[in-house]
Amino acid sequence: MRVNTTVNIGGLVLKNPVMTASGTFGYGLEFEEYVNLNKLGAIVVKGIALNPVKGNKPQRLVETPAGIMNAIGLQNVGVEAFISEKLPLLKKYSTPVIANIYGTDVDGYIKVAQRLNDSATAAVEINISCPNVKKGGLQFASDKDAIATMMNGIKKVFTRPVIVKLSPNTGNIEEMAQVCEDNGADAVSLINTLVGLSINLKTRRPNIANVFGGLSGPAIKPVALAMVHKVSKKIKIPIIGIGGIMNTTDALEFIVAGASAVQIGTANFVDPSITGIIADGIKSYLDDNGINSITELTGTLEY
Amino acid sequence: MRVNTTVNIGGLVLKNPVMTASGTFGYGLEFEEYVNLNKLGAIVVKGIALNPVKGNKPQRLVETPAGIMNAIGLQNVGVEAFISEKLPLLKKYSTPVIANIYGTDVDGYIKVAQRLNDSATAAVEINISCPNVKKGGLQFASDKDAIATMMNGIKKVFTRPVIVKLSPNTGNIEEMAQVCEDNGADAVSLINTLVGLSINLKTRRPNIANVFGGLSGPAIKPVALAMVHKVSKKIKIPIIGIGGIMNTTDALEFIVAGASAVQIGTANFVDPSITGIIADGIKSYLDDNGINSITELTGTLEY
Amino acid sequence: MKNSGKVVFNKKTGEGLYHLRLAVKKRFKAKPAQFINVKVSDTVVPLLRRPFSIFSAEKKELDLVYKVIGEGTRLLSEKKKGDAVDFIGPQGNTYPVDLKDKKSKLIIIGGGTGAASVHFLANELKKSKRKFTLIQGARNKRLIVAEKEFKKLGCLFATEDGSLGTRGYVTDVLKKVLEPNAVIYACGPEPMIKAVKRITEKMDDVKFYASFEAYMGCGIGACISCVIPVGVADNFVYKRVCKEGTVFDVSEVVI
Amino acid sequence: MKNSGKVVFNKKTGEGLYHLRLAVKKRFKAKPAQFINVKVSDTVVPLLRRPFSIFSAEKKELDLVYKVIGEGTRLLSEKKKGDAVDFIGPQGNTYPVDLKDKKSKLIIIGGGTGAASVHFLANELKKSKRKFTLIQGARNKRLIVAEKEFKKLGCLFATEDGSLGTRGYVTDVLKKVLEPNAVIYACGPEPMIKAVKRITEKMDDVKFYASFEAYMGCGIGACISCVIPVGVADNFVYKRVCKEGTVFDVSEVVI
Ligand SMILES: Cc1cc2nc3c(=O)[nH]c(=O)nc-3n(C[C@H](O)[C@H](O)[C@H](O)COP(=O)(O)OP(=O)(O)OC[C@H]3O[C@@H](n4cnc5c(N)ncnc54)[C@H](O)[C@@H]3O)c2cc1C
Ligand SMILES: Cc1cc2nc3c(=O)[nH]c(=O)nc-3n(C[C@H](O)[C@H](O)[C@H](O)COP(=O)(O)OP(=O)(O)OC[C@H]3O[C@@H](n4cnc5c(N)ncnc54)[C@H](O)[C@@H]3O)c2cc1C
Ligand SMILES: Cc1cc2nc3c(=O)[nH]c(=O)nc-3n(C[C@H](O)[C@H](O)[C@H](O)COP(=O)(O)O)c2cc1C
Ligand SMILES: Cc1cc2nc3c(=O)[nH]c(=O)nc-3n(C[C@H](O)[C@H](O)[C@H](O)COP(=O)(O)O)c2cc1C
Ligand code: FES
Ligand code: FES
DSSP states (O other): OOOBOOEEETTEEESSSEEEOTTSSTTSGGGTTTSOGGGSSBEEEEEEOSSOBOOOOSOOEEEETTEEEEOOOOOBOOHHHIIIIIHHHHTTSSSOEEEEEOOSSHHHHHHHHHHHHTTTOOEEEEEOOSEEGGGTTEEGGGOHHHHHHHHHHHHHHOOSOEEEEOOSSSSOHHHHHHHHHHTTOSEEEEOOOEEEEOEETTTTEESSTTSEEEEESGGGHHHHHHHHHHHHHHOOSOEEEESSOOSHHHHHHHHHHTOSEEEEOTHHHHOTTHHHHHHHHHHHHHHHTTOSBGGGTTTOOOO | OOOBOOEEETTEEESSSEEEOTTSSTTSGGGTTTSOGGGSSBEEEEEEOSSOBOOOOSOOEEEETTEEEEOOOOOBOOHHHIIIIIHHHHTTSSSOEEEEEOOSSHHHHHHHHHHHHTSSOOEEEEEOOSEEGGGTTEEGGGOHHHHHHHHHHHHHHOOSOEEEEOOSSSSOHHHHHHHHHHTTOSEEEEOOOEEEEOEETTTTEESSTTSEEEEESGGGHHHHHHHHHHHHHHOOSOEEEESSOOSHHHHHHHHHHTOSEEEEOTHHHHOTTHHHHHHHHHHHHHHHTTOSBGGGTTTOOOO | OEEEEEEEEEEEEETTEEEEEEEESSOOOOOTTOEEEEOOOSSSSSOSOEEEEOSEEETTEEEEEEEOOSHHHHHHHTOOTTOEEEEEEEESOOOOOOTTOOSSOEEEEEEGGGHHHHHHHHHHHHHTTOOOEEEEEESSGGGOSSHHHHHHTTOEEEETTSSSSEESOHHHHHHHHOOTTOEEEEESOHHHHHHHHHHHTTOTTOEEEEEOOOOOSSSSSSSOOSEEEEEETTEEEEEETTTTOSEEEGGGBOO | OEEEEEEEEEEEEETTEEEEEEEESSOOOOOTTOEEEEOOOSSSSSOSOEEEEOSEEETTEEEEEEEOOSHHHHHHHTOOTTOEEEEEEEESOOOOOOTTOOSSOEEEEEEGGGHHHHHHHHHHHHHTTOOOEEEEEESSGGGOSSHHHHHHTTOEEEETTSSSSEESOHHHHHHHHOOTTOEEEEESOHHHHHHHHHHHTTOTTOEEEEEOOOOOSSSSSSSOOSEEEEEETTEEEEEETTTTOSEEEGGGBOO
């Protein structure tokens, strides 16, 4: 049987539902020797801003039970360097490149998207888990008005699919997803990291220089699955499931919960070949279970 | 040196900061053979409602990476049976008993508290992670008005300390803590479990009959520490830290982050003697580090 | 009780099946159908203990038979001679046996790793010279638990492929040996318990007790997660397998 | 590169210190200061790999020396002969050695487990017949890493309690052997690197390269977590220890 693993994310057709999660796959090139990048559904690169950002003081990462916490501080090369230095190197692969973007205010987001419109970027993924400097550091993540304004602005300047990456640090992720859908988002991805704190008892200081960090990895998988499933009951645009996916089974669980595609994050650090392995694994699963298309599995959770 | 481990939770003096977390220590009696109950700061019993509740269909619990998820469905004997059958059996211990209470509407909460006022219950802990039936199943957890009304009602009928147990499934736990303080809460405890989902890929069904469950254990410790620390910067009433505490170091981390006392939950399932071990461990830590009183450690996180 | 033992042996005895013997410090007093809750890992993954029925408890030795299912049992299978194993127990009630009643036929049925708990019972009855009929079933001979030990107890086997004993299910053997006033004790997968229940519920002179399994959080009665419904379909209460069980009168269980 | 090896031995050599030898399938080509990133657990706790410098890489063998610090190194210390160990590497750059320059004095300093990486360097220099002065320091003799192997390389030791070699710090030995135009290579705890820097920064004819450690997420340049500031205090960029490092010119590092 020839199984069909392609998925359609708001017009962007991926050969399979396996994407990389932003910030865990560098600019893709770091993984060339571990995985055939052509095997992936899409490559989502490290978050990009208008200007280069130096990032936080180290220590930037710490391990927690079945997870890690990071506060990289969105270190990045800036949109110009991304377009001129990084993107060309990914041209030789057939895999679409999705730019994860962020800004310190609504305008910042729109400008990055605008600049990316004239590049080979297949889609943008908007990281709203950032403080809005103009609003005194309030998170965009729970600010419906800001998101609506941003979406409208971005849709005007960026002509390909716009994905909004939702934050789990809110009591109403379903409503936030709804706001995205209502304002023209082509898909949502979830979840970003959970706010966490790790302490060194000996020094009575945080283990991470930035104090708080973002929790990811297997520890958060149940939270991510719950949010993906809840959001899938609320909206109709495709959902990209993220959070603690370590293997094929985990990836398929997200799809059963309601995701059309998945992103693999922390697992890349444990096994840099894992994305390719999961892409193959999904194909085998369909084969073994006589399922013609991965889309038949999306949202099949029963109760 | 004679170190001082006593803590004051809104007027209730505990011999040490180690409490049990509701729902993980039964009615205390199940642990008699594993730990000297007199060693504990306080015993918080399983959530109690006005009337007995049968609870959810099994399977009610499942393991997740470095955690567990449960949906017991607040099975309980009801406040009358608690007072007449359970409470008398704990009389022989000097340890205060705190009743964790819940209701399906504001009135339900107040009535349970009122009934408990004429019992040997040392304090009540209000579990607001419950759906408000009258408000169409909306969670109390993020409903400031409902909490204010409830607090005012309870303070009128219950004359000893009132602790509010906060839910992490909200984007604004600091604000919720503030509402509690403003409305007369004597302390807050946090965190309750995170909403999660666990799926069996073979059957494509949730592992828990109730579909969603509450995530606890080491996996959530970083999230709990972050929330305890943030809330400690916002309010002045004592904070009871909860979430993934497995040993003395974990407990002390919560105290450094800003907690006056801690509750041990899931760890009781792994080692039913753990509460006594941690109580001893805290004493030794103070001894070994020449700290006179545990209160000197509260909120000493530096950065 | 918190307890610990040292591995005497931990050997493979069949398809994914292991037999573990622990040496404990004091004589270990336990009853058939009781279980111990074993710490299989020394990290927080897997976090929970794993419950296993006691296969036998003689003097200062305690035996388990188990099947490798997932991470927890895999880790258990890696324990080597001399390794310390931390466990809690014995926990739970036991099969109600009326030793004064010398005439009712006692039929003991084990399916899968449920064989552990019924082995303990049969062995105790043999010691007290009470006669019984013992049946064990599995898909095939390689999945039969502790074949040698069961043979010593005069066990009748049933395998689906006929590779040992009767071809078919334990119920096929049961039907042949069932008598009025019989008392049946069983432990095994739910479909087996249900099949036996269907046979016995038509005969009100037959009693049927089974040891149940449930997903456990604490194993000591504290978390109320291991419950099964006891009563009748629309009027039941949830009882804890680890505390009020593991053995229940099957006529009272809603399955 | 994804790689794996089989444990040849994994023996205790001092206080919490171990020497692990892995047999790998192909000749393992590595350079001094490079590291491998080892999977220590087969559950998700600990989740991340653990980085270790290569102590030596001869033919189809690869040696590490490590100290048990926490859960990850404890698990590593439990690996037994024949166990498979999955690792990634070699990763990172190497100490810049100008083999054409035959006169500058080469001084190599190891502190704590940083000794692993400098051992590899000294051994390579010895093979290419280039002279060097090797120094290793520790609190006491029991914390000296691979004493035998270092003695073979003519190492000068410094211990704080004088239980081996000079009483004092590696810098006390360094001061005695330091010459103009010397090139120093070091790996060890940050205070040691800082102390050496303080000595060398006054002498602009002396070069000082050190292999740095940092908390690593991926070990392959993807997560940007292992960074150190390179440049001057108010105008630096963060560089990745796992990719641009582990070796940096210390005069360019903001420490
Ligand atoms: C009272 C009792 C007695 C038992 N006696 C035996 C025995 O003698 N021999 C034997 O081989 N097995 C026995 N079991 C089953 C055994 O406990 C499970 O096979 C084991 O826990 C699986 O763990 P795992 O990590 O290998 O599998 P996992 O991959 O964790 O789980 C696989 C399945 O095992 C079950 N399980 C997992 N964790 C638990 C838990 N904490 N409590 C209950 N069930 C769980 C679940 O159904 C789960 O879906 C008994 C179970 C109970 C409740
Ligand atoms: C490039 C490099 C080379 C190294 N070479 C050696 C060596 O040859 N011999 C040796 O004994 N040690 C070496 N280390 C240190 C070694 O990696 C740590 O001791 C080990 O990771 C501790 O793990 P743990 O689980 O035992 O301790 P944990 O309890 O997890 O951590 C204890 C401390 O170890 C450090 N650590 C933990 N995880 C990591 C990680 N993923 N990356 C970096 N540091 C971490 C942290 O400082 C942490 O506070 C090296 C580290 C690096 C970065
Ligand atoms: C080191 C690190 C850096 C990250 N950087 C970004 C980022 O720049 N933008 C973003 O939207 N998410 C970022 N994330 C979040 C991940 O993309 C992902 O949402 C999260 O890690 C959960 O998935 P996981 O559990 O599979 O890692 C980062 C995560 C990690 C671990
Ligand atoms: C099985 C189980 C039952 C619980 N029941 C209650 C309850 O009745 N009321 C309540 O407020 N919290 C309840 N909780 C939440 C715990 O009290 C605690 O807040 C949570 O488990 C986090 O702590 P831990 O990680 O130490 O377990 C329950 C937790 C578990 C695991
Ligand atoms: S397992 Fe907790 S009550 Fe039975
Ligand atoms: S450890 Fe990830 S970039 Fe160095």
